[in-house]
Amino acid sequence: MNNKRSKTVSFHTLGCKVNHYETEGIWQKFKKQGYERVDFDREADIYVINTCTVTNTGDKKSRQVIRRAIRKNPEAVVCVTGCYAQISPGEIMEIPGVDVIVGTQEREKMIPYIEEHQKTREPINGVSNIMKNRVFEEMDVPVFSDRTRASLKIQEGCNNFCTFCIIPWSRGLLRSREPENVLKQAQQLVEAGYNEIVLTGIHTAGYGEDFKDYDFADLLSDLETKVEGLKRIRISSIEASQITEKVMQVIDRSTKIVRHLHVPLQAGSDRVLKSMRRKYTTAYYKQQVDRLKQALPGLAVTSDVIVGFPGETDAEFEETYRFIQEIGFSELHVFPFSKRTGTPAAKMADQVDEEVKSERVDQLITLSDQQAKNYASKYEQTVVEVIPEEIKHQTDEGDQQLLVGYSDNYLKVQFTGSADLIGEIVRVKITKSGYPINEGVLVKVLAEPSLSIR
Numbered sequence: 001m002n003n004k005r006s007k008t009v010s011f012h013t014l015g016c017k018v019n020h021y022e023t024e025g026i027w028q029k030f031k032k033q034g035y036e037r038v039d040f041d042r043e044a045d046i047y048v049i050n051t052c053t054v055t056n057t058g059d060k061k062s063r064q065v066i067r068r069a070i071r072k073n074p075e076a077v078v079c080v081t082g083c084y085a086q087i088s089p090g091e092i093m094e095i096p097g098v099d100v101i102v103g104t105q106e107r108e109k110m111i112p113y114i115e116e117h118q119k120t121r122e123p124i125n126g127v128s129n130i131m132k133n134r135v136f137e138e139m140d141v142p143v144f145s146d147r148t149r150a151s152l153k154i155q156e157g158c159n160n161f162c163t164f165c166i167i168p169w170s171r172g173l174l175r176s177r178e179p180e181n182v183l184k185q186a187q188q189l190v191e192a193g194y195n196e197i198v199l200t201g202i203h204t205a206g207y208g209e210d211f212k213d214y215d216f217a218d219l220l221s222d223l224e225t226k227v228e229g230l231k232r233i234r235i236s237s238i239e240a241s242q243i244t245e246k247v248m249q250v251i252d253r254s255t256k257i258v259r260h261l262h263v264p265l266q267a268g269s270d271r272v273l274k275s276m277r278r279k280y281t282t283a284y285y286k287q288q289v290d291r292l293k294q295a296l297p298g299l300a301v302t303s304d305v306i307v308g309f310p311g312e313t314d315a316e317f318e319e320t321y322r323f324i325q326e327i328g329f330s331e332l333h334v335f336p337f338s339k340r341t342g343t344p345a346a347k348m349a350d351q352v353d354e355e356v357k358s359e360r361v362d363q364l365i366t367l368s369d370q371q372a373k374n375y376a377s378k379y380e381q382t383v384v385e386v387i388p389e390e391i392k393h394q395t396d397e398g399d400q401q402l403l404v405g406y407s408d409n410y411l412k413v414q415f416t417g418s419a420d421l422i423g424e425i426v427r428v429k430i431t432k433s434g435y436p437i438n439e440g441v442l443v444k445v446l447a448e449p450s451l452s453i454r
Contacts, residue, residue, distance in 0.1 A: 006036035010044035012065050015052025017200045017236055019082055021151045023050045025139030026081070026107055033111055037145070043073045046114060051084035053170050055338040059084050063095065070097035077114050081107065083170035087342070089127040103127040104156075104171055105137050130172035133157075134210075138181060142188040148389040148405070148423040149234070150194040154182050154219065155201035159209070162266075163277045163344040164306065164337065171202045176210050179219060186227045195425050196232035196258075196387055197223075204235060205242035217246040224256050231425055232387075232408060237262045240288045241279040252295040260300040260330075260410035261292060268323025269316035272309050276345070282323055289327055300330035300375060300409040305364060308337040308357030310348035317360050324367060330375035330410065331435075332368035336361050372435040376411055380433040383443055386413050388422050404437070415440040 009030045013023040026048060027037060038044050047069035051062035062084045069078050079100040080092050086103030093101065100113045106128065113124045136156050144150055157172040158165075186197055201207065208215035223233055233256045238247075240263055251257055263285075267273050270281050280288075293299045305324070307317065324332065336357040339346040388405035392414055403421060404414045407428075414437055415428050421442075428440040 006034065007046070008038045008042075008044040009035045009046040009048060010038050010040045010042065010069075011048050011050065012040045012069070013050045014062055014065065015050075015054065015058060015083065017151055017198070018153060018202060019050050019052060021141060021153045021200060022082075022107070022139060023048070024141040024144055025153075026050070026110065027145065028139070028141060029108065029111060040069075041072075044076055045073075046077045046079060047072070048079045048081060048110075051080060051082035053083040053087050053166060055340055057338065059088065059091075063092075066092070066095055066098060070095070077117055079110060079114055081110065083167070086127060086130055086170045087166065089125050093123060093125055098123065100124045101127055103130060105130060105133055107137065107139065130170070133172050134175060136175040136177045138177070140185055140188075142185070143192045148194070148387060149196050149198055150189040150192075151198045151200045151236075152182065152186055152189065153177070153201055154199050155204060155207045158203040158206065160203065160279070161277065163275065163348075164309065164340065166340050166343055167202060169342065174203060174206050174209055176207050179214055179222060182219060183222055183226055186223055186230060190227060190229045193423060195230075195423065196234060197230060198234045198236050199223075200236040203239070205238040205247070215244075215246070216242065217244065217250045220247070220250045220254070220257065224250075224254055230256060233257045235261060237264060239264060239279070240285045243288045243292065248291055248295055251292070257296075258408040258410075259296045259298050260302070260408065261296075262302045262304075263289060263292075265303045265324075265327075266306050267309060267312070267316075268305075268320030269312070272312055272316055272320070275311060275348075276306075276309060282319075286323075286327065298378075298409055300411070301327065302331045302333070302410065303327075303329050304333045304335065306335050306337050307360040307364060308352035310337070310345055310352065311350040312337075312352055321363065321367065324364065324371075328374070329368065329371050331372045332364060334361050334364045334368060369435060373433070376430075376433040376435055376438055378433075379407075379409075379411060379430050379438070381430065383427050383429045384409065384411060384413065384440075385425050386415075386428045386440075387425055388415075388417065390422070391419060411438050412436055413438045413440045415442050417442045 011023050013019050052058035077099045081102045085101050089101045099117050102110050155176045157174045158168050159174045205216050384407035386405045386407045388403035392402040392404045400416045403417045427443040429443050430438045430440045432439040
C-alpha cells in the first residue's frame with residue numbers, strides 16, 4: 001500500500017438505527033488510526049459492510065452490497081460485520097473476495113484482523129458465540145458524520161424470543177451500558193452541538209433489566225437532570241410491557257422527553273399476539289397508551305404491525321384493523337409476515353397466502369395514511385418546535401433555503417429559513433398540514449436555548 005497518501009475506508013450500513021450507530025463507532029476507531037473516510041461508491045483500500053439479517057431479504061441485500069464492494073476494488077480488503085455476519089459467517093466466507101468477518105461484538109479486533117490479513121492474505125473469521133456474552137461493548141460516538149439528531153446506544157441484545165424474530169441469535173441476550181458511560185457520552189454529544197438525543201438499542205427500554213438497582217426510569221431521570229444543555233430526549237422504541245409506573249412518573253414530570261413514542265404493536269388480535277409470544281394483550285396495550293397520552297398531551301404514538309402472521313384469519317385481521325382505528329396512531333410501519341429461516345414462525349402451519357398478505361398490507365397502509373393526516377390536521381395553524389435536519393432545495397429568496405425537519409411530536413415539516421438554522425430548535429407555525437409532510441412558516445428562533453419543549 002502506498003504510504004504517501006492516507007489509507008481510505010468506506011462504509012455501507014444496512015438495517016436499523018443501532019447498525020447506523022455502530023458504523024459511526026467503528027469509523028471512530030479507523031479515524032484514530034489515521035484513516036480517511038470516502039464514499040462507498042468510490043475506490044477505497046478497505047470496505048466495511050455492516051449487515052442486516054432481520055429478514056431473508058436483509059441477507060440477500062447484504063450479499064449484493066458485499067459483491068458490489070468486491071467489484072469496485074478487487075485489491076481492497078472487504079470486511080463484513082453486523083447481524084448477518086454473526087448468524088451466517090460460513091455463508092459469507094463462501095463469497096470469493098471476502099477477507100475479514102466480525103460479528104456483532106469484539107469490533108475492537110476489526111482493525112488488527114484487517115492488518116493481519118494484509119500481511120498474510122488469509123481470510124479471517126472473527127465471529128464468536130454471542131450467547132456467552134454478558135457485557136455491553138463500549139463504542140463511543142462523540143459526533144455523527146451525517147446527522148443532526150444524535151443516536152445514543154444504551155443497551156444491546158434481547159431476551160424476548162418472539163417467534164418471528166432472529167435478533168436474539170444475532171445480538172445475544174440483553175446487556176445494558178453502564179449509566180456513567182451513557183451520561184458521559186450524552187454530555188459529549190450536547191457539547192458537539194446536538195440539541196436532541198435519540199436513545200436507541202435492540203430492546204431500548206429493557207435497559208437496566210440486567211442491573212440490580214438501576215433501571216430505564218432512573219436513566220431517563222439522570223439524563224434529564226445531569227446532562228447540562230440537553231434540550232430533547234427521544235426514546236426510539238418502548239414496549240407496552242416496559243412502561244412501568246416508575247417510567248410513567250418520569251415521563252409525566254419530564255420537560256425534555258418529547259411527545260412522540262414508538263410502541264410496537266405487531267398485531268391487534270390476542271390469539272395472534274400469543275402465537276407471536278408477545279408479552280401483552282390488546283387490553284393491556286390500550287391501557288398503557290391511554291396513560292401515556294394523559295402524561296404527554298398531544299402525544300404522537302407510532303407503531304409496527306405485522307400482517308399475515310401464520311394462522312391469521314380474516315376475522316383476526318379485522319380485529320387488528322379495528323384495534324388500530326381505536327388507538328389512533330400518528331403513523332404505522334406495516335410489514336407483511338416474512339419467513340425468517342431459523343425462527344419458530346417460519347416452520348408454523350397455516351402460512352398465509354402472499355396475495356392475502358399483500359391485500360392486508362394495502363388496507364393498513366391506507367388506514368395509517370388516514371390516521372397520520374388526522375393527527376397532523378390537529379396542528380394546522382399551531383406553532384411547533386422543529387429541529388431542521390436538511391436543506392430540501394435553494395429558494396429564490398437570497399440566502400433562504402427550503403428546510404426540512406421534525407417537530408418534537410414527530411411531524412415532518414418544511415419551511416423557508418437560512419442554512420445556519422440546521423440542528424437548532426426553531427418555532428414554526430404549520431400553515432398547511434399533510435402527510436408525509438407539513439408546510440410551515442418560521443415564527444422565530446428560540447432566543448433562550450434551554451426553553452422547555454412543552
